[in-house]
Amino acid sequence: MDIARHIALVDELCFRPFPAEHGPSDGGTAGPGHFTAVLESSHGLPDGDPAERAVTVEQFEKDRDALYERLSLRWGETDPWNLLTVLLRSEREEIPEPWAELSARAHVAHLWEVEGTGRWVAVAVADRDEADEVRLLAVVTREAPP
Template sequence: MDIARHLALIDELCFRPFPAQHGPSDDGAAAPGHFTAVLESSHGLRGGDPAERAVTVEQYEKVRDALYGRLSPRWGESAPWNLQTVLLRTEREEIPEPWAALSARARVAYLWEAEGTGRWVAVAVADRDGTDEVQLLAVVTREAPP
């Protein structure tokens, strides 16, 4: 866990040009209009021990909360954003990316409009799918949240 490194990457993504096509990036995935960076990822928890998975989720939530503590003085305090409501909306309406994908992977995110960049930043723990690794994600996009 390296909060300074995570913050530096988020700052970089707020100014990095978006790619013309979907594809992997050095930090996760990129697409026209958004980046999804994997800040931390478990190894070997796909379908693994639920107790070990819960410990990892708790650790990543602490890092997410620490990032909130460092970013909120800069961009403002915000309540946790319940992604369950976004996920439910995907059943009856078109939710733009990266928000639809984030709601399928994570339950809660902290969200800011990164002042002066024209971009939105979300930090979340992706733990919805027990057959996938637990990941701490940073999403940077020009698409306003739904």
């Protein structure tokens, strides 16, 4: 993992203008009011060995936590955010993007409100769907978490 490169991308996304339409963005997706950047991705895990997937998830969780350590020095320590509660709420209420998608893909995120930017940053491991690759994600949005 290139932590300096990941932090530089998060910093850039905190100030980059949001696109008017949904679509691809540098290494991820974007839409009105949000970016989702794929910082790292597994390769071939949906059809692979479950043990290999577990090892990859564990490594990406360590990488997420390393990002948390660096970013918390800047923006403060926060408790992990349980995305299952957001996912469960989506059954009875409309959850705004990018939070609905993030809760469908990841279990836990680290989350900060970045002072002076009007934006929120979340880092998470997307591993909820075993038919998909495992990904380390950074989400930057102006939408406050639900």
